[in-house]
Amino acid sequence: MEILATLTMLLILCSIYFLWKLYSLQRTTNCYLIDYVCFKPPPDRMVNRKTAGEIIERNRTLGLSEYKFLLKVIINSGMGVETYAPRNILEGREASPTFDDALQEMDEFIDTTVNDLFKKTNISPRDVDLLVINISGFSPAPSLASRIVQRYKMREDVKAYNVSGMGCSASLISIDLVRNTFKSGKKTIALAISSESLSPNWYAGKDKSMILSNILFRTGGSAMLLTNDPAMRARAKMRLKCLIRTHTGANDNAYNCAMQKEDDAGFVGMHLGKNLPKAAVHAFVENFQRLIPKILPYRELALYVYRTIKQKVVKPPGKGNMAMTKIDFRTGIDHFCIHTGGPAVIDAVRRGLRLSEYDTEPSSMALHRWGNTSSTSLWYVLSYMEAKKRLKKRDRVLMITFGTGFKCNSCIWEVNKDLGDAGVWEESINNYPPQTLVNPYLEMYGWVADETEETFNREARVEELRTLY
Amino acid sequence: MPTQPLPDFSSSVRLKYVKLGYQYLVNHFLTLLLIPMIATCVLELVRRGPEELISMYNSLELDVIHILCSSFVIIFILTVYFMSRPRPVYLVDYACFKPSASCRVPFATFMEHTSMICEDPKSVQFQTRILERSGLGEETCLPPANHYIPPNPTMEAARAEAQLVIFSAIDDLIKKTGLQPKHIDLLVVNCSLFSPTPSLSAMIVNKYKLRSNIKSFNLSGMGCSAGLLSIDLARDLLQVHPGSNALVISTEIITPNFYKGNRRDMLLPNCLFRMGAAAILLSNRRRDATRAKYRLLHVVRTHKGADDRAYRCVYQEEDSDGHCGISLSKDLMAIAGDALKSNITTIGPLVLPMSEQLLFFFTLVGRRLINPNLRPYIPDFKQAFEHFCIHAGGRAVIDELQKSLQLSAEHVEASRMTLHRFGNTSSSSLWYELNYIESKGRMKRGDRVWQIGFGSGFKCNSAVWKCLRTVKTPVDGPWAECIHRYPVDIPEIVKL
Numbered sequence: 017m018e019i020l021a022t023l024t025m026l027l028i029l030c031s032i033y034f035l036w037k038l039y040s041l042q043r044t045t046n047c048y049l050i051d052y053v054c055f056k057p058p059p060d061r062m063v064n065r066k067t068a069g070e071i072i073e074r075n076r077t078l079g080l081s082e083y084k085f086l087l088k089v090i091i092n093s094g095m096g097v098e099t100y101a102p103r104n105i106l107e108g109r110e111a112s113p114t115f116d117d118a119l120q121e122m123d124e125f126i127d128t129t130v131n132d133l134f135k136k137t138n139i140s141p142r143d144v145d146l147l148v149i150n151i152s153g154f155s156p157a158p159s160l161a162s163r164i165v166q167r168y169k170m171r172e173d174v175k176a177y178n179v180s181g182m183g184c185s186a187s188l189i190s191i192d193l194v195r196n197t198f199k200s201g202k203k204t205i206a207l208a209i210s211s212e213s214l215s216p217n218w219y220a221g222k223d224k225s226m227i228l229s230n231i232l233f234r235t236g237g238s239a240m241l242l243t244n245d246p247a248m249r250a251r252a253k254m255r256l257k258c259l260i261r262t263h264t265g266a267n268d269n270a271y272n273c274a275m276q277k278e279d280d281a282g283f284v285g286m287h288l289g290k291n292l293p294k295a296a297v298h299a300f301v302e303n304f305q306r307l308i309p310k311i312l313p314y315r316e317l318a319l320y321v322y323r324t325i326k327q328k329v330v331k332p333p334g335k336g337n338m339a340m341t342k343i344d345f346r347t348g349i350d351h352f353c354i355h356t357g358g359p360a361v362i363d364a365v366r367r368g369l370r371l372s373e374y375d376t377e378p379s380s381m382a383l384h385r386w387g388n389t390s391s392t393s394l395w396y397v398l399s400y401m402e403a404k405k406r407l408k409k410r411d412r413v414l415m416i417t418f419g420t421g422f423k424c425n426s427c428i429w430e431v432n433k434d435l436g437d438a439g440v441w442e443e444s445i446n447n448y449p450p451q452t453l454v455n456p457y458l459e460m461y462g463w464v465a466d467e468t469e470e471t472f473n474r475e476a477r478v479e480e481l482r483t484l485y
Numbered sequence: 486m487p488t489q490p491l492p493d494f495s496s497s498v499r500l501k502y503v504k505l506g507y508q509y510l511v512n513h514f515l516t517l518l519l520i521p522m523i524a525t526c527v528l529e530l531v532r533r534g535p536e537e538l539i540s541m542y543n544s545l546e547l548d549v550i551h552i553l554c555s556s557f558v559i560i561f562i563l564t565v566y567f568m569s570r571p572r573p574v575y576l577v578d579y580a581c582f583k584p585s586a587s588c589r590v591p592f593a594t595f596m597e598h599t600s601m602i603c604e605d606p607k608s609v610q611f612q613t614r615i616l617e618r619s620g621l622g623e624e625t626c627l628p629p630a631n632h633y634i635p636p637n638p639t640m641e642a643a644r645a646e647a648q649l650v651i652f653s654a655i656d657d658l659i660k661k662t663g664l665q666p667k668h669i670d671l672l673v674v675n676c677s678l679f680s681p682t683p684s685l686s687a688m689i690v691n692k693y694k695l696r697s698n699i700k701s702f703n704l705s706g707m708g709c710s711a712g713l714l715s716i717d718l719a720r721d722l723l724q725v726h727p728g729s730n731a732l733v734i735s736t737e738i739i740t741p742n743f744y745k746g747n748r749r750d751m752l753l754p755n756c757l758f759r760m761g762a763a764a765i766l767l768s769n770r771r772r773d774a775t776r777a778k779y780r781l782l783h784v785v786r787t788h789k790g791a792d793d794r795a796y797r798c799v800y801q802e803e804d805s806d807g808h809c810g811i812s813l814s815k816d817l818m819a820i821a822g823d824a825l826k827s828n829i830t831t832i833g834p835l836v837l838p839m840s841e842q843l844l845f846f847f848t849l850v851g852r853r854l855i856n857p858n859l860r861p862y863i864p865d866f867k868q869a870f871e872h873f874c875i876h877a878g879g880r881a882v883i884d885e886l887q888k889s890l891q892l893s894a895e896h897v898e899a900s901r902m903t904l905h906r907f908g909n910t911s912s913s914s915l916w917y918e919l920n921y922i923e924s925k926g927r928m929k930r931g932d933r934v935w936q937i938g939f940g941s942g943f944k945c946n947s948a949v950w951k952c953l954r955t956v957k958t959p960v961d962g963p964w965a966e967c968i969h970r971y972p973v974d975i976p977e978i979v980k981l
Binding site: 024027028030031034035037038041114115116152153155156157158159160161162163166169170171172173174175176178179180181182183189192193196197199200211261262263264265266268271274275276277280282284286306404420421422425439 | 516518558559561562565566569571573640641646677678680681682683684685686690694695696697698699700701702703704705706707708714716718720721724725786787788789790791792793796799800803807809811815819827828831888941942943944
């Protein structure tokens with residue numbers, strides 16, 4: 017009967033339509049990184065050796081032991097003399113920051129970086145469907161996300177999210193948010209912005225565990241454009257393969273090891289406890305246990321299982337000394353972006369993953385050139401690799417970050433095409449890696465190790481500093 | 486008061502029936518069309534008789550293979566169709582923080598404290614006038630730190646307030662739903678004006694020992710509409726994670742935000758903002774469908790930040806003395822109305838019945854083509870929703886919305902009474918209002934609720950929920966002990 021034939025045809029057409037819809041939905045679940053731009057502050061915000069010493073010395077409440085401690089920290093920080101700080105700290109107003117200082121710090125970053133990104137990618141702000149910004153230490157009303165919507169006159173239906181308080185691993189949390197929104201299937205362009213606010217977070221007291229954050233953090237920021245539109249695949253730099261988040265906050269030691277609180281005198285500062293490295297290792301191990309099956313090729317995975325069984329069954333472990341089964345991560349990953357939390361962090365990861373100096377060079381050099389830029393450090397490291405022309409098509413990049421909570425987040429990107437954009441490293445890439453390994457701070461402040469209470473003449477030392485340059 | 490002549494009652498009654506008839510006709514158009522079709526088919530079948538039908542069937546020459554294949558194809562397509570639909574998001578239950586009586590700030594306390602803290606008598610007078618007209622009652626609560634003279638806004642006190650309000654709400658939710666913290670897969674926390682490191686979401690993970698593979702997000706600075714933003718984020722996450730549940734916490738921490746200066750536009754938040762928190766459990770598991778209270782139908786977000794005036798109307802800044810506060814501009818009502826209009830334009834087609842949409846469409850066409858002076862048709866949202874939860878931002882906001890949406894006093898009763906009993910609890914106010922409606926026994930199965938939130942930015946967010954089971958009174962919650970006293974009559978001015 018004709019009716020039956022028509023009905024069958026209709027059913028078949030409907031089924032083809034559903035299947036096609038399902039297929040196109042699958043295609044739009046990938047997360048592509050179109051491009052990213054890192055913030056390069058103007059040269060008048062640079063912190064050289066003299067400035068670093070001046071800033072430390074300015075705090076008159078510090079006694080000799082704190083002074084020594086701070087100078088030791090800066091000597092061992094792995095940072096060079098071209099890092100950047102916010103204006104109010106350089107101008108001497110670090111202890112009394114105003115609201116406008118914090119806003120100005122953000123505006124300076126947004127105006128340059130986000131503008132550059134839109135110009136570079138030729139995408140209009142009105143095309144942005146999703147905006148995620150993560151800035152840990154500053155959260156005004158209206159949010160910084162709204163500030164960006166206002167500045168760039170974005171659409172009314174833009175989905176804006178302002179993530180705050182999530183520490184140095186927040187950049188990957190923003191990427192996670194973007195990736196989850198992408199999976200809904202609708203073609204979206206997302207703008208992710210990552211930075212840290214330093215102006216309002218200066219610690220004016222003298223608790224040693226809290227002064228560290230004054231010295232260690234530097235200004236930085238980055239803006240990324242991502243999409244799930246398969247049509248933009250050709251222009252994309254990288255594709256996100258997987259993202260693993262681990263939160264060990266259930267453990268009290270992990271939660272309390274990095275905490276913003278008041279000291280006994282009432283000054284607010286970031287307390288970094290002594291068990292921070294232990295908490296970091298614990299979070300790292302837990303994250304990697306979930307990441308390993310996604311990184312390693314089957315052969316290496318099989319070898320790992322075989323070696324573990326052999327170790328546990330054939331050769332039982334000695335008195336509490338568990339030798340870690342040898343895994344060669346370089347079989348699954350080509351490049352490693354480690355959060356530039358400090359030389360200790362980078363060394364620990366290198367030892368844990370059995371990497372070479374070459375593998376951790378981008379992170380060490382980013383730490384040297386830009387300092388610890390908190391959540392945005394990964395992008396400076398990635399930019400170094402790109403500037404050194406290390407990133408080739410189909411390479412896999414592993415990003416690892418640590419943050420308060422205690423969180424360890426990691427993700428794997430697959431490079432889409434050979435990359436060679438020097439980006440923010442354009443002027444300095446030829447100086448890296450540096451020929452000499454002389455620590456500039458050791459040169460200038462090494463004397464502090466020999467000083468005692470009796471010999472220390474603060475005024476004389478300050479005068480000496482001033483006459484040096 | 487409008488000075489219109491008394492309406493002609495007889496004609497309005499006739500008009501009412503005409504309108505009812507029109508609505509019924511348009512909204513049930515397909516059903517009305519289907520009835521004659523089915524009737525014809527049945528008549529035809531009866532006319533042909535069973536033998537003729539059997540012979541027709543035999544002439545098709547269907548053998549087993551054909552039947553099997555076609556049924557397989559049909560079942561396969563139906564499965565694919567049902568699996569590709571967006572996952573429904575259920576609101577299993579929610580709990581609001583119930584402040585203890587020791588935190589209450591009756592008018593007398595507030596005025597006494599203000600006169601002792603504030604040096605400028607004009608500021609004291611201004612705050613008195615605001616409080617008189619605010620629509621707040623005598624039982625609103627401020628956190629313990631704000632009871633000090635002057636208030637003691639340390640970080641420790643702010644954390645203590647966060648722990649008090651958030652943990653109480655979550656404990657209540659756990660008791661109500663039997664939720665096990667280890668089973669929480671997603672966590673979204675929104676708190677606008679307090680964002681410590683580690684975040685409030687980390688604080689919750691630590692207290693309740695949540696799993697290490699939890700996906701947590703801490704949203705901050707997003708104002709009083711952030712509650713619906715978090716719901717939107719949770720919904721997007723739940724689309725991607727099958728068989729999961731999400732815990733959403735909406736709160737505002739008052740402690741660090743007491744304004745110490747004298748600028749009038751910044752003193753308003755001191756008078757209006759009060760302590761509150763809500764914990765909401767969302768799920769996309771099919772087994773939760775039977776015990777869930779609501780199902781999320783739509784979330785619509787509108788961001789007017791591109792307009793400079795809208796961006797600056799709720800703005801945090803320092804005054805000339807260096808005191809930080811949030812200034813509320815005089816344009817706030819106009820901008821809120823504008824944002825609402827944009828939001829309605831998007832949500833209207835999603836929720837309004839066809840009758841209202843057609844009327845709106847024809848009026849629009851008429852205005853454009855025939856007569857520009859034709860009055861714009863404001864769709865009747867009472868057709869689409871049974872209950873309205875308007876953010877209790879202040880009396881003016883509720884008045885403005887009642888006027889623009891043409892709502893009756895009963896529709897906005899939940900908002901007004903929440904403002905009276907709890908004050909402006911920012912993003913959690915919508916949940917206190919929903920709880921009011923449930924406590925009054927008005928929430929029936931099938932009822933649709935419209936939650937509207939406004940916030941700095943300027944944002945207007947809406948969420949539409951459908952009630953899945955009639956909520957029986959008495960309802961355990963912040964209204965449990967006082968619901969019998971409500972509604973109260975709130976005078977225009979309370980003389981202090």
